[in-house]
Amino acid sequence: MQHLNTDPNFGIPGERYRHVYLPGDDFYEMLIAGHRGLADAQSELLNARLILLLANHIGDLRVLKEAIAAARAGLAADNADHDETPTR
Amino acid sequence: MLQTYTWPRYAYRRPAELDHGGERRVPLVVVGAGPVGLAAAIDLAQHGQPVVLLDDDDTVSVGSRGVCYAKRTLEILDRLGVGERVVAKGVTWNVGRTFHREREVFSFNLLPEAGHHRPGMVNLQQYHLEQYLVERAADLPGLDLRWRNRVVQVTPQADHAAVEVETADGRYTLRADWLVVADGARSPIRRALGLDIEGKVFQDRFLIADVVLDGEPFAADATERRFWFAPTFHRGESALLHRQSDQVWRMDFQLGWDADPEAEKQPERVLPRIRAALDSMGFPDMGFRLEWTSVYTFQCRRMARFRHGRLLFVGDAAHQVSPFGARGANSGIQDTDNLAWKLDLVLRGRAPDTLLDSYDRERCAAADENLQCSTRATDFMTPKSRAAQVMRDAVLSLAAEQPFARVLVNSGRLSVPATLRDSPLNTPDGDDFGGWMLPGAPLDDAPVLAADGRAGWLLAHTGGGFVLLHFGWPAPAQHDALAALAQAEVPVRTLVVLPPGSRVPAAVPPWAGVVIDRDDLAATRCDASPRTAYLLRPDQHVAARWREVDAAAVRRALARACGRA
Numbered sequence: 225m226q227h228l229n230t231d232p233n234f235g236i237p238g239e240r241y242r243h244v245y246l247p248g249d250d251f252y253e254m255l256i257a258g259h260r261g262l263a264d265a266q267s268e269l270l271n272a273r274l275i276l277l278l279a280n281h282i283g284d285l286r287v288l289k290e291a292i293a294a295a296r297a298g299l300a301a302d303n304a305d306h307d308e309t310p311t312r
Numbered sequence: 313m314l315q316t317y318t319w320p321r322y323a324y325r326r327p328a329e330l331d332h333g334g335e336r337r338v339p340l341v342v343v344g345a346g347p348v349g350l351a352a353a354i355d356l357a358q359h360g361q362p363v364v365l366l367d368d369d370d371t372v373s374v375g376s377r378g379v380c381y382a383k384r385t386l387e388i389l390d391r392l393g394v395g396e397r398v399v400a401k402g403v404t405w406n407v408g409r410t411f412h413r414e415r416e417v418f419s420f421n422l423l424p425e426a427g428h429h430r431p432g433m434v435n436l437q438q439y440h441l442e443q444y445l446v447e448r449a450a451d452l453p454g455l456d457l458r459w460r461n462r463v464v465q466v467t468p469q470a471d472h473a474a475v476e477v478e479t480a481d482g483r484y485t486l487r488a489d490w491l492v493v494a495d496g497a498r499s500p501i502r503r504a505l506g507l508d509i510e511g512k513v514f515q516d517r518f519l520i521a522d523v524v525l526d527g528e529p530f531a532a533d534a535t536e537r538r539f540w541f542a543p544t545f546h547r548g549e550s551a552l553l554h555r556q557s558d559q560v561w562r563m564d565f566q567l568g569w570d571a572d573p574e575a576e577k578q579p580e581r582v583l584p585r586i587r588a589a590l591d592s593m594g595f596p597d598m599g600f601r602l603e604w605t606s607v608y609t610f611q612c613r614r615m616a617r618f619r620h621g622r623l624l625f626v627g628d629a630a631h632q633v634s635p636f637g638a639r640g641a642n643s644g645i646q647d648t649d650n651l652a653w654k655l656d657l658v659l660r661g662r663a664p665d666t667l668l669d670s671y672d673r674e675r676c677a678a679a680d681e682n683l684q685c686s687t688r689a690t691d692f693m694t695p696k697s698r699a700a701q702v703m704r705d706a707v708l709s710l711a712a713e714q715p716f717a718r719v720l721v722n723s724g725r726l727s728v729p730a731t732l733r734d735s736p737l738n739t740p741d742g743d744d745f746g747g748w749m750l751p752g753a754p755l756d757d758a759p760v761l762a763a764d765g766r767a768g769w770l771l772a773h774t775g776g777g778f779v780l781l782h783f784g785w786p787a788p789a790q791h792d793a794l795a796a797l798a799q800a801e802v803p804v805r806t807l808v809v810l811p812p813g814s815r816v817p818a819a820v821p822p823w824a825g826v827v828i829d830r831d832d833l834a835a836t837r838c839d840a841s842p843r844t845a846y847l848l849r850p851d852q853h854v855a856a857r858w859r860e861v862d863a864a865a866v867r868r869a870l871a872r873a874c875g876r877a
Contacts, residue, residue: 232719242748243728248719249688252707256691259699267699298709 228290314603316524316558317439319371322446324460327477329484338364339659341475341488343463343501346373347438348627348644349494350445354392355652356492357455358776361659364486365455366477368462372442375522375604379435379554379562380638384729384754386430387852388649391775393451394444395430401444402436403555408537410723413544414592417711418721427833428757429769433726435556437522438641466491466501466623473622490655491623494644499629507620511613512687514634515569516694520606521582524559525590526599538593539723541693541708545592546585550693550723553589560603563589564635566694573607610634612687614679619672624651631679633686636693636724643682646729647675653776653850657874662802667875670737678730685725692722729754732853739847739856739869747839755781755852758834760809760827763816770809770834773827775852778804778873780866782824783835784811784842791821793863798823802874804847804866809834849873 234247241247258274259267279288329336342353345367353365381389381398389395410418422432449455464483465476473491477484493501502509530536538553545551548566555561565585567576575581582605590598614631618624627644651671657663695701710717732738732752739751749755758770774781785808786794797804806824810816812832820826829835838846838857845861846854847869856869871877 230714230716232716234716242731243725245719245722245725248716249685249722249725252692252703252720252722253688255703256700259697259703262697262699264698267697267702271699294714295710298713 226290227284227286228294230294315601316560316603317437319374319439320443320446322370322457322459324370324480325458326481327458327461327479327484329486330479330482334483335485335487337472337487337489338362339489340364340492340655341366341473341486341490342492342494343367343475344494344496344627344629345369345442345446345457345459346494346496346627347378347441347445347641348648349492350442350449351388351392351645352492352494352626352648352652353455353457354445354449354452355648356655357449357452358392359652359656360454361656362454363456364488365449365457366461366463366475367457367459370459372439372446374439375606378438378441378638378641379556380642380727381434381436381441382638382642382727382729383428383430383432385642385645385727386434387754387757387771388645390430390772391649392445393448394441397444398436398441399430399434401440401557402434403532403535403557404431404434405535405537405555406432407534408539408723410721411538411540411543412708412711413540413542415712417541417708418718418723422726427759427831429759429771430757433638435554435562437556437558437560440557441641463495463501466505468505468621468623471622489622489659492648492651492655493623493625493629494627494648495629497628497632499625501623502615502625502629505620505623507615507625509613509615509630509632511611511632511683513611513613514609514690514694516609517567517569517571517573517576518608518610518635519565519567519571519576519582519585520608521563521565521586522556522560522603522605523563523586523600524603525561527595527597529553529561529590529593529595529598530555541704541723543589543592545588549695551589552723553593567607571607576607577605579605608635612683612690614676614683617672618647618675618679619668624655624668624671626651630675631683633682634690635686636689637682637686637726638724639682639686639727642727643678646678647671649851650675650678654875657802663874664876670735670875674730674732674735674737677732677734681730682727689722689724693724737849737855737873737875739872741857743857743859745839745857747837749838749846749854749857751854751856753854755846755848755854756837758837759830760834761830763820763826767830768827770827770829771852773807773825774848775850777850778802778855778870779848780804780806780861781809781834781838781846781848782806782861783809783829783838783840783844786843786861790861790863791823795821795823797863797866797870800867800870802870804870809840811835847873 340363406423467474552564626647855873
């Protein structure tokens with residue numbers, strides 16, 4: 225059984241959204257705004273701190289283990305893409 | 313020169329004012345005969361208002377410019393008498409596919425739920441739409457469309473705007489009770505009056521090319537919008553392919569801020585880009601011809617207020633968005649849909665002129681929604697920092713596998729109408745309702761049968777004036793009150809919506825229209841039970857709704873929707 229929820233899940237509980245993309249776009253805007261004005265190194269640190277905060281909030285090690293595996297699996301495929309398309 | 317379209321040349325006529333004192337007082341002047349100005353003038357003329365529409369040119373838009381017309385806009389164009397032509401000539405499409413490099417990461421199907429007359433989106437070159445609107449305008453005797461009449465000065469006065477107009481034969485002045493300004497993104501009138509328009513400038517350039525393809529990349533009835541992030545065939549962040557009518561395809565390539573706009577427009581630069589895109593899609597043998605090219609930049613900004621005394625700004629003159637999401641022309645036409653009936657009521661003395669402040673409030677809110685969507689799309693498509701770039705690429709790399717990430721992929725959130733949730737014209741709900749037809753929402757369409765049994769659409773039975781949508785027959789005790797509403801100074805027609813399979817009685821009272829809710833979709837979408845009633849504004853937005861109708865409540869809601877509360 226999978227513990228990690230990979231379906232769209234953004235939103236405020238109890239709120240209705242007229243368009244499915246709205247709560248995700250709200251989140252993405254918040255996230256990018258959180259990086260505004262930071263140097264690259266600070267942005268990296270922000271990302272790391274954010275991962276730690278959210279990981280602690282989730283807490284369930286089964287979920288976190290699956291999330292790490294899913295993130296890593298995607299990387300392999302993406303690297304392969306890079307190799308095929310050296311122009312980018 | 314375009315190979316698929318010949319620009320009409322519209323005749324200039326010597327304005328009568330030049331021979332009659334050089335001046336005239338008129339109720340309405342609209343400046344700018346683009347799609348938005350034309351829609352405004354046609355709507356006002358359909359209300360029976362005499363309107364003068366001024367344009368400094370004598371033809372329709374050069375180049376195709378606006379391409380996508382959304383369902384709500386098509387519904388408005390239906391009311392203006394050109395919807396059918398636009399849909400017939402345009403290309404209906406539903407599938408959008410998004411690629412990251414060569415890999416498809418996301419696709420969407422715009423096909424709305426069943427039971428809407430108009431599709432989610434129709435693509436049509438802007439010049440066709442403008443031509444249809446010009447031809448429609450010619451049917452309306454009250455609409456005086458004056459080509460090669462250039463506005464040189466506007467002087468706002470307490471009770472009118474003085475509009476000085478230049479022609480080949482000399483200058484004249486129109487003193488307009490109300491001036492609708494639809495003179496485009498560069499709005500000479502807005503600039504001359506020094507009115508602020510503020511927002512975000514994006515430092516980026518895009519090449520658009522309209523090309524005629526010799527073949528069919530996709531079957532005509534299964535056409536696609538294709539969007540690429542980091543395409544392998546183009547050194548830029550994005551590229552887009554879109555079908556228009558007459559085998560003309562729109563291609564859009566992001567060039568970056570440092571690109572030289574003049575050089576990039578030259579065929580020797582454009583042709584290889586298009587060739588590379590076609591080759592990459594698997595069409596190495598497909599030939600093409602260039603129709604039109606342009607290099608554009610854009611801004612996301614709006615005026616602080618759309619009403620300035622007797623001047624009302626609409627469309628690009630009032631607000632500008634990035635093209636991603638097709639929210640430019642669509643929102644401009646929706647501005648006019650909101651404004652025309654209000655101007656009509658004010659001119660007839662049936663509403664206070666403060667009703668026009670609600671135009672400002674409602675359409676500023678809609679513009680903010682459009683600005684937010686188009687700014688977000690632009691930020692996603694062209695990341696502005698290393699951190700944003702990494703995050704964007706992470707979303708794209710997850711999107712092929714992970715459903716949640718697909719929803720985050722943003723290649724433009726396509727134009728949908730604003731729900732005017734916070735409008736002062738709305739009567740807040742007193743009863744509980746589910747669904748989305750809340751006060752301020754544009755009414756969803758639904759298939760209906762007319763009293764004579766003919767199949768049609770709910771929206772075609774509404775609009776133009778106020779309508780009380782009444783589900784099931786009103787109680788006999790209400791009939792006199794509903795008849796009186798139909799005769800009031802601002803009339804409210806009752807439209808009785810009967811459940812599927814109902815029979816229309818032989819004698820329908822004169823104050824009511826009747827339709828049968830063929831598939832029960834009107835009732836479902838409105839979360840209606842027997843005796844539920846919706847008060848609809850002339851622009852088909854919901855003003856108020858009740859589980860049980862009460863003529864006094866309808867009159868109060870009507871007064872509020874007319875700005876009299």
